[in-house]
Amino acid sequence: MLNARIATEHWHVTYFEWTADVEVGHAQIDEEHKRMFALAEAVVEPLFFSADQQPKEAPLQALIDFTRVHFAHEEELMRASAYPEAESHARYHASLVKELETYCARVRGRSNTNPAGLVAYLWNWLVVHIHSADRELGEWLASH
Numbered sequence: 001m002l003n004a005r006i007a008t009e010h011w012h013v014t015y016f017e018w019t020a021d022v023e024v025g026h027a028q029i030d031e032e033h034k035r036m037f038a039l040a041e042a043v044v045e046p047l048f049f050s051a052d053q054q055p056k057e058a059p060l061q062a063l064i065d066f067t068r069v070h071f072a073h074e075e076e077l078m079r080a081s082a083y084p085e086a087e088s089h090a091r092y093h094a095s096l097v098k099e100l101e102t103y104c105a106r107v108r109g110r111s112n113t114n115p116a117g118l119v120a121y122l123w124n125w126l127v128v129h130i131h132s133a134d135r136e137l138g139e140w141l142a143s144h
């Protein structure tokens with residue numbers, strides 16, 4: 001009885017939950033980061049509710065595509081405000097895109113991706129950059 005109830009209950013867990021802790025203080029950048037959280041959530045969420053633990057092509061591609069758009073926006077903000085770290089920040093972006101594409105190419109063909117491992121990977125991929133380079137950029141944009 002107890003087992004049956006646990007099995008049928010709908011559990012909703014948010015893996016990429018947006019919190020104020022992740023804000024960098026620039027409205028457009030924060031909105032776009034929020035969207036990246038939602039896109040990352042869309043990649044991992046189905047894996048926890050299906051027997052087939054292969055990440056789907058469409059949400060992975062949506063995350064990569066919007067990441068490129070977001071990075072281009074940040075790079076435009078850096079140029080427009082003559083940000084001194086623009087070049088190294090853009091290089092960091094390029095390496096993040098490359099890394100995500102490599103990672104996605106690896107998980108694409110697999111039927112047994114470890115969902116928790118994918119969450120941990122994407123979480124680090126997303127949040128380490130936000131807490132370092134994007135936070136510094138947010139501070140610059142607030143004062144220039």
Ligand SMILES: [Fe+2]
Nearest residue numbers: 033070074134
């Ligand atoms: Fe960003």
Ligand SMILES: [Fe+2]
Nearest residue numbers: 074129133134
């Ligand atoms: Fe950035």
